[in-house]
Amino acid sequence: MSTELDKTFDPAAIEAKWYAHWEGNGLFRPERPNAPPFTIVNPPPNVTGSLHIGHALDNTLQDIVIRYERLRGKDALWVVGVDHAGIATQMVVERQMEERQDKRTNYTREQFIDKVWEWKEESGGTITRQLRRLGCSMDWSREQFTMDEHFTRAVLKVFVDLYNQGLIYRDKRLVNWDPKLKTAISDLEVETREVKGGFWHFKYPLADGVKLDNGQDYIEVATTRPETMLADMAVAVHPEDERYKSVIGKDILQPITGRRFKVVADEHADPELGSGAVKITPGHDFNDFDVGKRAGIEPSQMLNMLDADAHVVQTSDGLVPDKYLGMDRFEARDAVVAEMKELGFLIPHVTKDKEGNEVIQDAEPRTIQTPFGDRGGVVIEPWLTDQWYVNAAELAKAPIEAVKTGKIEIVPKTWEKTFFNWMDNIQPWCVSRQLWWGHRIPAWYGPAVDSSVGLTWDRSTASAPVFVAETDEDAKIQAALFYDVEPSNIHFAEDGIQAPRVWLETKRPDDSIVLWRDPDVLDTWFSSALWPFATLGWPDETELLTKHYPNDLLVSGFDILFFWDARMMMQGMHFMKDVPWPKLYLHGLVRAADGQKMSKSKGNVVDPLGLIDKYGADALRFFMAAMESQGRDIKMDDKRVEGYRNFATKLWNATRFCQSNGIGASTSLAAPRATSAVNRWIVGEVVETLSALDKAMAELRFDAAANTIYHFAWDTFCDWYIELIKGNFDDETKEVAGWVLDQILVMLHPFMPFITEELWHAQSRVNGTERPYELILAKWPQPSTAIDAEAKTEVDWLIALTSGIRAAKNELGIAPGTKLAAFCEMPSELAAKAVSNNMAAIERLARLSTIEVAPATPGAAMQVTVGNDIFVIPLAGVIDIDAEKARLEKAMAASAKERDALAKRLDNPNFVERAKPEAVEKAKADHAYHTAEAERLATALARLG
Incomplete structure (x- = not known):
């Protein structure tokens, strides 16, 4: 019989065809209103993004789970969407404008945002197209975007509700400031690089003639950032450091500014490190900020010596010398060192060269771990600003309890310790960003009311009355009540600078109030934290929300455990009063073949689309699953991907062989009736494989699941069963073989969806019909039978004999096709039965011409042991023994x-x-x-x- 399949397996030819068919026919979310739900949400990639190898791993694992649950009859929903990626998207659009000699500030805010939306419609769908190439069976009919109208409504409601509950507030704190992008950024957007720098030592003189116990009239301090001394406010020493106990509370002088400040006691100062004394610049260092607060310095009193461009500005006490004003921070560094050296307050670093000669340097050379903005590409500056914060410590309480009590299970469990450590010590979450693209903070400011002078305008918004509301109208109503005017007398200005002018232009300024909206937008992690429920229609009580929240599982990289996963726990439990999902699976990283982390700078980044082009999506997906071992990273290995392409080819060729022998699709969900040992055995192997596969999937052991179906398909079915049934294609065997191949296709489908769908339909055509449904909608195997222990024992013995003979031949250099005679003097009951029932197969597979129940003939021989049976195989004339x-x-x-x-x-x-x-x-x-x-x-x- 001629086969319906091409001789050569070509992944590209089938992938585009089947994906278009699945999506076009709505098969990623079939109508199953009465079926139990199963829901996952994808970590929304940036709208600017393109598929990288981490995405390939993350989405492959999710697709395996969703296809598996769909086959098990669930109403399986995989929510898909993209994040608006505030910084990344604004950068892309601004870069395009620069290429046209244009810039953002040539437009109003609204005009610029219109341009971003235009870019999104034209170029923002790259990664979603690439996810399709990977085979991701997402519900594209409900694709989400964090800037969609319904999602924006949810974001604003969450902000307003948290504010009204006292869980969002405005505060002056240090942030990671990107001087190039001119915005605060999150820790995740900061990357640490090694930079060659210096460690400078300086003398800070004690004031009023005070001296240390050793007679020294100064304290030695050291720093890698000398420029920050322009805003120093203290010197800290350890409270138990005997060298400095006598001067704690005394004044000390900063030589350049002449500023007097105190020597304070704080355990942050390490007596074993350097001189044991640390200069404290609370407005420009995260550790110093905390030391300053412990020393009684309020954030509002902390000195700021830099502007948004990281150029030196005058501090509030006016003590920064004029010559430094306007300098870039690194230019100021050199100038400060030079002046301290000129004034005699630099302590030089003295070493000796190889010849023993003294070498004098201004600073000790050091390699410094330096924070850079991952997008701006410049050194991040800790900067003291007024920002919006979430009381993360309060919101963290419910998730902590949920993980402790097992309401949320983290897999692997080893990540729980890290989770608790971070959540127990969580800091306020800065959620404001100084951008135009994003969800604008729903807060409006107005003039302060002073009984003596009337209205006063504070452009900094630090002390201005604030009105937080979901809409302009709601803000008007709040302001009208506050100022005791009619809502119609509330007007709006573009910003705090224009507000006084707009106020003066109103017809009745005595009764008019002008508000201006906060210019900042929200951190994108704030909106994506609502992903598990806002994507389902919240704050509306939709049918989708009722059915699919909580979700069932989250698959995520461990690197966003805190930035996304933990924050979804916080917001979900706060607003939905339930966990967002009962199980969180954290996978590792995909690393280069040598184990190094992939990076563009190292040139070791692997393009998953290139691998798909070369080996096919199925091969890449199977590699990801087979290598995903809980708690371990994946090392990229093209040879392994190629090996799984070979696996697909093996299955293709096995199916062609079946078709050429009249083996087609099965029409039965239950296993067919089988009488021969080999058919009863293979049915039992399906039952055993199915059990192991279900167990692995329940435990999210993707590697175990992949290897289970791999070994069954390749070893058990292709290598053994097909060989065992060759030459014996009776009706029973055809029916059993067709059924087993169907079970393989169903069990393998979550891992290799394209080839299995193609073979599923090709098999049905052998019988002259087309399947009434696609494999993606088939039912998970239900053999409705048990393992036949007798058949299993017999066939396993036969396989062990054949394997033993083949291994022995290979060890001794005997050609595989050489026929040999064997002797078994006292065969066991099992051996006798197996030989009697399967001699034709033994001769064909083990290449044993005879097996005699007798002592072996004298002479050189090899022995093969199978269970308790010893087979002696004479070698005289076969090989040169000596x-x-x-x-x-x-x-x-x-x-x-x-x-x-x-x-x-x-x-x-x-x-x-x-x-x-x-x-x-x-x-x-x-x-x-x-x-x-x-x-x-x-x-x-x-x-x-």
Whole structure:
């Protein structure tokens, strides 16, 4: 019978066809109103993004789960969407404008936002198209965007509600400030790089003639950022440091500014580090900010010496010398060092060269871990600003309790310790960003009312009355009540600068109030924290929300555990009064082949689309699943991806073989009736595989699940069952083989959706019909039978005999096709039965021409043990025994020598601790190989007696 399948498996030819078919026919969310729900939401990628290897892993795992649950009959919903990515998107659009010699400030805010929306419609769908290439079966009919109208309404409601509950507030604190982008950024958007820098030591003189106990009239301080001394406000020493106890509370002078401040006691100062004294600049260092607060310095009193561009400005006390004003921070660094040196307050760093000569330098050279903005690309500055904050510590209480009590299970469990450590020590969450693109903060400011002077305008908004509301009209009503005027007398200005002018232009300024809206937008993590419920229609009580919240599972990279996962827990439990999902699965990173983290700068980034082009989406997906072992990162390995492409080809060719022998699709969900041992055995193997696969999926052991179906399809079905039934294609065998192949396609479908869908339909055409439904909508296997222990024992024995014979031939260099005679003097009952029932298969597979129940003929022979049965196979005339023994002994001695040398090297601490990690790993791998090889060769020698 001619096959319906092409001779060659071509992934590209089937992938586009089937994805378009699935999506076009609405098969990613079939109508199952009465089915139990199963819901996952994808971590929304940036609208500016393109598919990287981390996305490929994350979305492959999710698709495996959603396809699995869909096959199990669930109303499976995979919510898909993209994040508006405030900073990234604004940068993209501004960069395009720069190419046209244009800039954002040439437009009003509204005009610029219109341009961003235009870009989004034209170019913002790259990653969603790429997710389709990966095979992601998302519900595209309900694709979400965090700036959509319904989502924006949810974001504003959350902000207003949290504000009214006292959980959102405005505060002056240090933030990660990006001087290039001129906005605060989150910790996730900060990357640490190693930078060559210096560690400068300076003298700060004690005031009023005070001296240390040793007579010294100064305290030595050291810093990697000398420019910040222009805003120093204290010097800290450890309260138990005997050297400084006598001067705690005394005044000290900053030489350049002449500023007097106190020596304060604080455990932040480490007596063992440097001089044990630390200069404190609370307005420009996160640790110093906390020290300053403990010393009684209020944030409003902390000095700020930099503007938004990181240029030096005058501090509130007016003590920064004029020559520094306007300098870039790094220009100021050089100038400060030069002046301190000129004034005699620089303590030089003295070392000796190789010849013993003194080398004097201004600073001790150091490699410094320096924070950079991942998008702006410049050094991040801790900067004291007024921002909006969420009381994260209060919102964290419910998630902490949920994880402790098991209401939320984190998989792997090892991440729980990290989760608790961060959540127990959580800091206020800065949610404002100084951008135009994003959800604008729903807060309006108005003039302050002073009984003596009337209305006063505070452009900084620090002390201005604030009205937080979801709409302009609501803000008007609040302001009207506050100022005791009619809502119609409330007007709006573009900003705080224009507000006084607009007020003067009103017809009745004595009765008019002008408000202006906060110019900032919300951190994108604030909106994406609502993803599990806002995507389902909240704040409306939709049917979708009722059915699909809580979601069932979240799959996420561990690197966003706090930035996204924990914040979804906070917002979900606060607003929905329930966990967002009962289980959180955290996968590892995909690393380069050598274990290094992938980065563009290293040039080791792998493009998943290139791998799909080369090997097919199915092969890449299977690689991701097979390598995803809980708690471990994945090392990229193109050869493994190629190997899974070969696996797909193997299945393709096995299906072609079945078709050529009249084996087509099954019409039964239950296993067909089987009488022969081999058919009863393979049905039992399906039952066993299904059980192991379901267990692995329940435990989210993706590697175990993938390897289970891989070994069943390749080893059990293709290598053994097909070989065992060759030449015996009776009606029963055809029916069983067709049913088993169907079960393989269904079980493999979550991992390799494209090839399995193609083969599913190709199989039905063997019978001259087309399947009434696609594989994506098929039912998960239900064999409705048990494992036949008798058949399993018999066929497993047969496989063990064949494997043993083949291995022995390979060890002794005997050609695989060589037919041999075997003797088994006292066969067990099992051996006798298996040989009697399967001699034709034994001759074909094990290449044994006869098996005699008798003592073996005298002479050289090899032995093969199967269970309790010993088979003796004479080798006279087959190989040169003496030459083979000599070859094996020589090879065994070489492997043993190499094994012992490697063991000695690995036992040497100097090698293990000092050698490159890849060299140590290679030595371990080589040692394992030679150990196994020596054992294999010893076994081969033993066979020869």
